Amino acid sequence: MDIAALRSLVMRTLPLRDERNLPKCISEIRNALDEYAELKVAYGRQMSSKLRRKTLNEGRDILKKLESWIARSESTIIRDYVLSAMRSEQDQRRRADALMHVWREQLANVRQWQTRLDQALVFVQSDRGQPEDFPLKQLARDLAKIWDRYAARPFSTSRKGSMPPADFVAVICRSIEPDLTDARIQTAIRHAVKVTPGKRRGRKSHQSKRD
DSSP, X not given: OOHHHHHHHHHHHOOBSOGGGHHHHHHHHHXXXXXXXXXXXXXXXXXXXXXXXXXXXXXXXXXHHHHHHHHHHTTSHHHHHHHHHHHHHSXXXXXXXXXXXXXXXXXXXXXXXXXXXXXXXXXXXXXXXXXXXXXXXXXXXXXXXXXXXXXXXXXXXXXXXXXXXXXXXXXXXXXXXXXXXXXXXXXXXHHHHHHSXXXXXXXXXXXXXXX
């Protein structure tokens, strides 16, 4: 988005305390939009919790099958074929009983990997409770901070008067993503009011732990 177009949007939607700050304000908005674009791409590449669990479980199932195969093959000629292959890779003076130890080490390693995957599954948190639409909420929060720095009144959810903050956020967000729905934008605005420090309409009177 070019500076002239962004300047026009800001002049229509943000009541500046001092118009001399307009260039700096526009620069900060452009930075916020760039960060949103990067964050959105990064989040799009992440696995969902469901897919993480599925992938770990697939690995665990493969290792279970491998463990079973190694255990069943130990009493068959298959084991001798594998040990012969190991022997060809090892020092020719290494005894067969030493190679049997290597076989059992491999079985122990497979079992250890299963334990690791079981433990890894514990670290996979559910998507429930995680912030949905996080990149957009982060952008709305950044825009709320910019509003507070340069506007003549605090950021809020209020629709009273001219140039309400919600219009500023909506216009800026849609400047790079025209298909954003009102519902998503309003949810992001409410989140911004909630987490941005300061006394505001539309939020409880407590300070956010995040700055």
